Amino acid sequence: MILATTCLLGCAGDPEEFEMPSFSPDQAAKTAMAALDSNQDGQLSDAELAACPPLLSVKDAVDTDGNNSLSANEIKARVAEYAATNTGLQSLVCSATVRGRPLVGAVVKFIPVEFLTSAIGPAEATIRTNGSGVVLTGKLPGLAPGLYRVEVEAPSNSGRSIPAVYNSESKLWYEMNPSEPPHPAEFAVEMR
Ligand SMILES: [Ca+2]
Numbered sequence: 258m259i260l261a262t263t264c265l266l267g268c269a270g271d272p273e274e275f276e277m278p279s280f281s282p283d284q285a286a287k288t289a290m291a292a293l294d295s296n297q298d299g300q301l302s303d304a305e306l307a308a309c310p311p312l313l314s315v316k317d318a319v320d321t322d323g324n325n326s327l328s329a330n331e332i333k334a335r336v337a338e339y340a341a342t343n344t345g346l347q348s349l350v351c352s353a354t355v356r357g358r359p360l361v362g363a364v365v366k367f368i369p370v371e372f373l374t375s376a377i378g379p380a381e382a383t384i385r386t387n388g389s390g391v392v393l394t395g396k397l398p399g400l401a402p403g404l405y406r407v408e409v410e411a412p413s414n415s416g417r418s419i420p421a422v423y424n425s426e427s428k429l430w431y432e433m434n435p436s437e438p439p440h441p442a443e444f445a446v447e448m449r
């Protein structure tokens with residue numbers, strides 16, 4: 258009798274092999290400050306964070322000294338938290354709706370913020386008839402810890418287009434931080 262060999266995640270030579278996130282908290286903080294600290298005062302104000310809507314959205318959680326702006330050390334600490342969870346992919350199901358109804362066939366994209374692009378990759382989910390979609394990184398289910406900009410694209414054969422505020426000009430975001438209770442990944446789209 259021949260037993261089938263099973264190939265669990267991480268088979269050598271598998272092109273879909275998942276690489277663990279390679280966070281460099283110091284480098285990520287430097288990259289964020291270089292990109293966003295326009296007046297070079299070492300602090301990211303709301304006006305400066307507007308250029309990175311996901312980071313502005315999680316500002317209160319990252320602003321641990323409570324001075325209403327973000328420093329390199331605060332960003333570094335947040336990225337170190339992602340790294341400390343030592344998590345590869347955390348399973349995530351998202352939803353996308355329009356007027357409360359499933360946006361069937363829509364693609365929800367999770368794109369790492371620029372200061373994390375060297376650590377983590379993009380992921381996406383396709384919304385099924387039940388209104389939800391399993392987030393996949395490559396072909397593997399799950400999303401790596403980190404901070405993402407989220408874009409929702411219309412089903413390719415729908416003839417509909419979703420307004421730019423949900424994709425090319427999106428302010429939607431998601432943070433996967435396994436050290437905190439999970440955020441719901443629910444994205445409501447308004448279309449006329
Ligand atoms: Ca500044």
Ligand SMILES: [Ca+2]
Pocket residue numbers: 320321322323324325326327328331
């Ligand atoms: Ca602060």
